[in-house]
Amino acid sequence: MKNVETRGLVLFSRHYREQDKLVKIFTERFGKRMFFVKNAGNSRFASSLQNFTQLELLGTINDDGLSFISDISEARPYQLINADIFAQAYASYLVGLADVALPDNHYDAPLYGFLMKSLDLIEEQIDMVVVTFIFELQIMSRFGAQLDFGQCVFCHRQDLPMDFSYQFNGCLCRHHFDADMKRSHLDPNVIFLCHSFMAMDLEKLPSINLSDDMKKKIRVFIDALYDHYIGIQIKAKKFIDGLDGWADIMKG
Ligand SMILES: [Zn+2]
Numbered sequence: 001m002k003n004v005e006t007r008g009l010v011l012f013s014r015h016y017r018e019q020d021k022l023v024k025i026f027t028e029r030f031g032k033r034m035f036f037v038k039n040a041g042n043s044r045f046a047s048s049l050q051n052f053t054q055l056e057l058l059g060t061i062n063d064d065g066l067s068f069i070s071d072i073s074e075a076r077p078y079q080l081i082n083a084d085i086f087a088q089a090y091a092s093y094l095v096g097l098a099d100v101a102l103p104d105n106h107y108d109a110p111l112y113g114f115l116m117k118s119l120d121l122i123e124e125q126i127d128m129v130v131v132t133f134i135f136e137l138q139i140m141s142r143f144g145a146q147l148d149f150g151q152c153v154f155c156h157r158q159d160l161p162m163d164f165s166y167q168f169n170g171c172l173c174r175h176h177f178d179a180d181m182k183r184s185h186l187d188p189n190v191i192f193l194c195h196s197f198m199a200m201d202l203e204k205l206p207s208i209n210l211s212d213d214m215k216k217k218i219r220v221f222i223d224a225l226y227d228h229y230i231g232i233q234i235k236a237k238k239f240i241d242g243l244d245g246w247a248d249i250m251k252g
Pocket of ligand 1: 153155157172176
């Protein structure tokens with residue numbers, strides 16, 4: 001049992017018994033922890049414990065069992081993410097991925113920072129589709145998929161248009177397209193952009209303007225990578241896939 005101070009993001013909460021709540025918080029210093037909040041409805045913390053709220057908390061962290069909050073000094077809800085159905089769907093998906101990528105009670109401040117920065121960008125209305133591509137590509141290595149979109153797996157050339165090969169778990173330049181009869185036949189710009197996204201620092205994100213057509217192509221490719229290498233289902237992702245149709249209708 002330790003008395004500690006840490007920043008954190010409320011991932012979700014659920015009722016426990018009549019009056020109490022269990023609140024899962026991704027803390028910066030101690031990873032994801034389940035906190036027990038007694039009499040949650042009457043608690044002075046009640047309003048700070050909504051989903052998508054960043055907070056600064058004082059509490060007791062227990063490595064076995066539940067943790068406890070003794071004080072919350074600052075709480076900042078993500079306003080847009082809480083209010084906008086599209087922003088909320090994308091943010092839920094990123095939170096879901098981070099949740100699956102990291103076992104409970106494991107320290108991972110870099111992942112915490114990466115998730116917060118991604119949510120900040122969605123909140124600032126930076127293109128959430130692009131933020132999501134960057135997040136999905138960069139978090140893949142935490143699931144054990146280390147892919148390099150920067151060079152041909154055979155000759156290591158970096159200057160030619162590339163295609164992706166699942167057989168060789170990497171890219172092929174046009175001199176080596178023949179090595180895999182089932183290569184992906186991608187638009188080379190898809191690989192080029194995925195390579196850029198993989199290396200991109202969210203702190204210095206340049207403004208990126210992608211056509212809807214290019215976004216669709218990248219979406220299809222990343223979905224295929226996730227199916228092949230990762231194989232997890234995040235509920236919010238299905239919802240996003242369904243939203244695409246609605247977005248088109250609303251634009252039209
Ligand atoms: Zn090659």
